[in-house]
Amino acid sequence: MLSMKTTPNSAVPQGVAIIGTSVAALQAALTLAQMGIEVKVITDATALGWNGPPANVTDNSCLELRFLYPLLVQAASHPLITLYTGAEVEAIEGERDTFKIRVAQRPRYIHEDLCTGCGRCQAECSVSITSLLKGQKTTHPAIHMPLLGAKAIPSAFVIDKNAVAPCNVGCPLDINVQGFISLLAKGKTDEALNLINEATPLAGILGRVCRHPCEDKCNRDEVDSPVSIRALHRYVADNATEGIRYNLKAPAGSREGKIAIVGSGPAGLTAAWELTRRGYSPSVFESHGVIGGMLATGIPRFRLPREVREREMEAIKNLGIDIRTGITVGRDVTFAYLKERGYRAFFLAIGAQRNNKLNIPGEELEGVVDCMSLLLTLNLKVDTFVGLNVLVIGDGNSAIDSARAANRKNEGTIKVLSWTIPEEITAAKEEVEEALQERVLIEYCAVPVEILGSEGKVTGIRCQRTRLTDEIMANGWHRPEPIPGTDFVIDADHVVVAVGQSPNASQLDIEGLTIDNNTGVIQVNPLTLETSIPAVFAGGDCITGPNNVVEAMAAGLRAAESIDRYMQGRDLETGRTLEPPETAEIDVDTTEVFPYKRAPMPVIHLRRRMNSFEETTIGLSAEVARRESQRCLNCALCSQCMECTRVCELGAVFYDDDIRHFEVGAQIILRCPSTDFETHAPADSGSQETTTDGVYLVPPSNNGDLSDQLMKAMALAMKTTVELKPKETEEIKVQDFSELHTNLDRPNHILEETRIETKRIGVILCRCGSSINSIIDFKTVTKKLLRIPGVTAIREIAQACTESGAEQISNQVAELQLDRVVIAACRCCNSEQVCYSCTDRRRMCQQYLDQYLVLPLDTIVEFVNIREQCAWVHRDTPKSATRKAVQIISAGVERVRVAPPTTIDKKSILPTAVIIGEGLVSATTARVLASQGYQVDLVTKQRAKQGQREYNEATLFTIEQLQDEGITVKPWPDSLELQGSPGNYEVVLEYGSQVDRVPAGAVIVDIGELSKRPSPLNPSSSSGLLGRIIARIGNSSCFTSESADIIREITIGERSGLFPVLPGDAKSPEDQSAHGLAIAARVSTYLERASISPRATAAIIDKKLCRGCGDCADICPYIEMKENGNGTVYAYLNNILCFGCGACVARCPAGAITQPLESDKQLVHTLQSMLHRGEVLSGV
Amino acid sequence: MATPYIEILVFACNWDGWSCIEATANLGVGYPASVKVVRVSCLSRIHAGLILKAFEFGADGVMLLGCESGRCLFGVNGEYIINEHEKARSILKILGMRQDRLVLVQLPAFSGQEFVMQVKNFIVEIERLSASRRAKITDPEPAQDIAVLSQQ
Known part of the structure; x- marks a missing residue:
């Protein structure tokens, strides 16, 4: 049975393991299982199946394929067969009887037993993957049936996954970028926002001010330009109709322990958010009157509008976080006091608020301000003074922000002083571009030397030109150096110093906190963010110096994880790493992707920007956002948007599945030739033996000769069975099956209707x-x-x-x-x-x-x-x-x-076999069956030679040898007939006037030998049972000429218990004994069943209604015309033999023949129920 | 104008015929819900009586869907269904119901697309027949039909 689970006993070396799949392998598996042997099939394929006949197949191969699919279904669903799909064999250990096969199974992400292939997930999947199918480009969702457009076994879905998408790797917050973009592409804006909010809060803020490291990694860049991820992020945040909904991971307040967070900037807030989601109740201390830290004070409103900030802050506050504004830790409350009040863990997220000095003469002049205070006042206060001739010193984001903010209040000129070349400027490219659009001037390659002033007021600065040196700075750019003697003066009445900020950690007044002397940053363990004091963590700008929002928020999440671990008493480091996860690598075929330019972010007109702090950028429209999101190349294939998990009612999706390693035990291994293991190479070509005892080769596909393959597969299965199951010595018992039945047995014997009661x-x-x-x-x-x-x-x-x-x-x-x-x-x-x-x-x-x-x-x-x-x-x-x-x-x-x-009409099958035939094939069949404990009678031609009775020249067995093995050898009769019913035949052998009656469960007949003259099958007996069964085999109109011999043999044998050995071409002794084994396999699977009943569709002839016309007998050789005592002729059919085609039912002029589950009456009722007017007639 | 509800009854053999209908679901192609399928073990199980019953219960068209000639799993002679098809068609003609309302379609296994195409064409054809029938009321051609039958 199909199973994804490795049952604990899978490692028990029992039964047979088959490595690889082929027609022969499946046939061998099925034959073995039918003989009661446990079979484990290990295949590399994700699923097995058949996609219908290929476009131009020959008739013969088509028939083969029609035979194969049912074979596959039967094998896969047999209770004794376990199928391991997507499994690779790593090593084979042990020897015969104790093999251990080490297997690595690829994750499927879908539980095979649970998935019914209903396809709900497929409809919701947000990713479309293009792949080649039969040479044609087809697209399919990331979650799909393993074989596209075909029946697959197991019929469970599979998810195509790659490693983590580069954008996701690039995101410090681990936002599932591809996931939300793919959802957006499907128009699911709310789901997209929820997905973002699984990783992080403040989506609207990130969508505006994030430095978007994701876009730098985007593979779309190889085609044209990266996907505008930040713009899409913003679109999602602004357009989700259901608003912000943060999911709690644990019930609110379910965790004990007081936590203090110092600073409500991005780092502090994010830590508070994450801790609250995990069930804690942290307290946030903020020195300003507003929360948000730099988001509120440092980012000008035209980049981050107040409404957006307040909306997102509100959503966080709504989680119930205790935020106390206007409290400066170190001044209003001390660290020691907080500890006394029971705070067990601390997170310092104070940011970098102290402005760096230029350390040049003139900094004390009136009109020289630092950028932070300028931005704060411009952002939060009205009527801030801005000079006519503003000069901003510095080229970071704050510098550009200050310049742009001042520009909105200024009637004169704004100039930015950068010490380097345009290509290596520190601020974000977009920012600089927008600033330039707004007519902010930038003076490149200049450093201030002195601030000039008169009467205590600034009048200008003296600068020096710079040039780039070879020294590379920490940010990867060249360090510029001033060129002496290149002094020049720039006039200014307002100088803004924006040369960076540094943390003011000493203000916290915490004893024992290690602070870097040069930069002022708090020193922490980069993995856990723990400071020199246990239980005190720090993150954000205060450990890095001025950085961006996304890094600060990431630090908040990292600190929350550490604090959670600390509060739970778990190790802070176990299982954490700073290494990025494995990035999905894709081979972008630029010719395959239709180039489509990145959507530009629309901006408001320049005139509207001046004298106003209205947001500069407008955001993408719905249509543009949809098109932009469709530019995503889906590097990770499955985007992990989790829509399939949401819709799957059976809980069959297992996202976190990983490759599984386990052992499969087996006594004997059969392996397909295509699976190569050096240690188990074939001993010589054409042999099924390998160099390892107990490992056999499954016969390879022999130019598509299906008969040969199946025959050899069965032979191999039989050989294996003989090795595994030695002769049973117990007495042969004949069971009475007339009373036994399994629960769902198909009734096939019509009873007289004796009781009429409401059903x-x-x-x-x-x-x-x-x-x-x-x-x-x-x-x-x-x-x-x-x-x-x-x-x-x-x-x-x-x-x-x-x-x-x-x-x-x-x-x-x-x-x-x-x-x-x-x-x-x-x-x-x-x-x-x-x-x-x-x-x-x-x-x-x-x-x-x-x-x-x-x-x-x-x-x-x-x-x-x-x-x-x-x-x-x-x-x-x-x-x-x-x-x-x-x-x-x-x-x-x-x-x-x-x-x-x-x-139910069930008949027992006698555990005996009678073999009528000559040669090695018959002898092999007889010996194998005898070795399996069946009573075997061999009817054979015997040749007297020099007084010694020898069996056959071509074989080495003497009659005595065969008899020693428990086979009863009988001489060739003058006349031969078969009586009785399938499973309980009587072979009637006539020797002159003597008659020998041999009971037989199965009869094996060498057709070739029977047709040789003088044949014991005389013309009159061809209308007998044996003759009629043989007629059905030989009748080419019954079984179409295209059918392979073995399929005919199998089909007839399964029903009648009569196994014909068809006269083949002159075969080698090896082939002959293989043929013998194959027949023995079929006979013993038949005898193993021990009982036989007619098919549910088998026809039943009512003798009382039959008028003896014989039309049915003309159609089917299994119907025989009999005569009863008073001379009336009637048709008789042993319905165990019947295949159930129903041709006789339709042709009977008297209506005497019927099929229990497909009678005319039932068909008419079916029609009546199905059709419109029928419904009206029946009044339902 | 609302599309007329054209009811088609398909007798499909259990093997290649049924697999064609099954394949439509795997391929994700649909067909009108007015197409009803009755599965029988083999098309040779069907006789003219059952076909006429389908018409009696209101089917606008009957399709016999089975294996291609010579491909029957049971090895049943394909002549049987061809004869029944012809017989039923002659009776339809006598009844003045248009013999084109009955078709025999033989397809290879798993021909989902082909089945959908055939059944859609069949519906179009029957719509056309119904329209002309409404115009002419009826067109029995009795004399000729009896002659045809007596030859058989």
Whole structure:
């Protein structure tokens, strides 16, 4: 059975492991399992399947393929076969009987047992991947069926994942960038915001002022230009209709322990946010009157409007965080006092507020200000003085911000003094560009030497030119140096010093806090952010110097993690790393991607910017945002937007799956030739032996000769079985199966209708993880079905194909005392046959029900497929689909209602075999069967040679040898006939006047030998049972000329227990003994079943109605015309032999032939229920 | 004008025929919900009586969907269904119901697209027939039909 779990006993060396899959491997697996041997199939493929016949196949290969799919379904759903998909063999250890196979299994991210392939996830998946299928470009979602457009086994979905997308790696906050962009591309703005808010708060602020390291990493740059991630981020924050919703990871206030956070800037707030989400109740101390730190005081309003800031601050406050403004730690309260009050952990996020000095003459002059105070006053106060001729010294973001802010209040000129060249300027490129648009002048390559003034007021500065040296600074750029003697003067009446800030940590007045003497930053462990004092953490600008918002927020998250660990008493470092995760590498084929330029951020007109602090940028429009988000290349494939987890009702998605290593134990290993392990190379070409004892080669595909492959596979399976199961010495018992039955057995023997009572019909509706009831309205269906007379109850279940589903059905059937059950799910029939449409889930549905559903004998179960036959093909018209569902389910109800009471006709199979034939093939079959403990009779030509009875010249076995092995050898008869019924034959051998009757469960007949003259099969006996079965084999109109011999042999053998050995071409002794083994395999799987019953669709002839015309006998060789005592002729059919095609039913002029589950009456009722006017007639 | 509800009954054989219909779901192609499918073990199970029953219950068209000639899994002679098809068509003609309301479609396994195309064409064809029938009321051509039948 399919299983994703490694059951604890998978490592037990029991049974056979098959490595790799091929037709032969699957056949071998199935044959072994049918003989009761545990089989473990390890395949590298994610799924096995068949995509229908390729476009131009020859007839023969097409037939092969038609044979293969049912083989695959049967093998995959056999209870003794475990299929490990996506599994690679790493090593094989041990020896025969104790092999240990070390396996690494790729994650599928979907639980195979739970997934029903309903496809709800696929519809919601936000990523579309382009891949090649049969040479054609096709697109599919990141979560998809393993084989596109085809039936796959196991029929569970798979997620295509790559490593982490570069944008995500680039984001210090670990925002799932690709995820929110892919959601946006699907128009899911709210979901996108929720996804961002899983990682971080303040989406609207980040969408405006983030330094966007993500965009620097964007692979789209190789095609044209990076995706405008920040603009999309902003779009999401501004346009989500449901507003900001922060998810709590633990109930609010569920964690004990007081935590103090100093500073409500990005770092402090983010730490407070994360700690609150984790159930803590931190307190934030802010020295200013407003919260937000630099967000409020340092970033001008035209970049970050007050409304946005307040909206986001409000959302954080709404989490219930205790924020105390106007309290300066170190001045208003001391660290020691806080400790006394029970604060156990501290996070210092005081930022870098102290302005660096120029340290040149004239800094004390009136009109010289620092940029922080200028920005603060411009941001928060009205009527701030700005000079006519402003000079900003410095080229960082604060400098540009100050210049732009001052520009809005200024009538004259604004000039920025940069010490380097335009390419190496510190401020963000966009900022500089916007500043230049706003006519801010920039003086490059100049440093101030002295501030000039008169009467205590500034009048200008004296500067020097600089040039770049070879020295590289920490930020990666060249250090400029002043050139002596290049002095010049710039006039100014207002000088803004913006040459950086540094933290003022000494103001905190914390004893023992290590502070860097040069830069003033607090020194911390970079991994945990712990300072020199335990339980005191620091982050943000106060540990780095002036930095950007995103880094500060990341520090807040990192500190929150540390504090959480500290409060829980866990190690601060275990499992954490500063290393970035593995980046998804993609091969961008620039010719494949349609170039589409990055959307420019629209800005307001220059005139509107002056004298106003209105936000400069407007934000993308919905249409542009959608197009921009579609530019994403989906580097990580699955974007982890988690939409599939949201919609999957079965909980089958497991995102965190990883590669799994486990051991599979086996006694014997069969491996496909394509899987190469050097240590297990074949001993010589053409041999199935390998250099390792107990490891065999599965026969390779021999130029597509299916017969040969299957035969050799069965031979190999038989050989393996003989090695694993030595002869059983116990007495052969014949069991009586007439009373035994399994629960879901198909009734196939019509009983006289003795009692007429109201039947209790129940209908089970399978939701299939909502993939059915999202289209078909189950309420309407229930209402309509309940109107049908006899229908007592309708029940819904989530899934019919799981163990719990079967249990539920079983309970409901018992509780409601149903004697007719209609299950509307994806299974189409209640028949043992596996047709091309069948799937593993349908088989599992049946197997579980078989296990759980305990029914009285006369209960009839019928399946109706409302998934593939209704819901899935009428998605666009749910109303019509609902109507059709009512019709097809009520047709199922009608079918079970009019079905006659039936019983199961089960016959035991004798554990004996009679082999009629010559040569090595027959001898091998006989020996193998005898070794398996079956009673074997070999009827063979014997040759007298020099007084010694020798079996055959070509073989080395003498009759005595065969007899020693327990085989009864019988001479070739004059006449031969078969009597009885499948499983209980009697082979009648005539030797002159003597008659020998040999009972046989299975009969193996060498057709070639029988047709040799003088044949014991005389012309008159060709109308006998043996002759008729052989006629069916040989009749090319019965089995089309294209069919391969072995398929004919298999099909006939499975039903009749008569195994023909077809005259093959002259074969080598090796091939002959392989053929013998293959036949022995089929015979012993047949005998292993121990009982046989007719097919559910087998025809039944009513002797009383038959008028003896013989039309049916002309159609089917299995029907024989018999004569009863008074000379009346009637048709007789042993229905175990019947294949159930129904041709005789349709042709019988007297209506004497019927099929229990497909009678004319049932078909007419089906039609009546399904068709519109029929419905009216029946009044339902 | 509302689209007329054209009801099609498809008798599909369990093997290649049913797999075609199944394939439509796998390929994600739909067809009108007025197309109803009845699965039978083999098309040779169908006789003219059942086909006429479908018309009696209001089917506007009946499609017999089965394996291509010579591909029957049971090895049943394809002549049987061809004969029944012909027989039912002659009866339809006698009844004045237009024999084109019955078609025999034989497709390779898994031909989902092809099935949808055929059934959609069939619906269009029947719509056309219905329109002309409404105009002419009926067109039985009885004499000729009896002659045809007696030849068989």
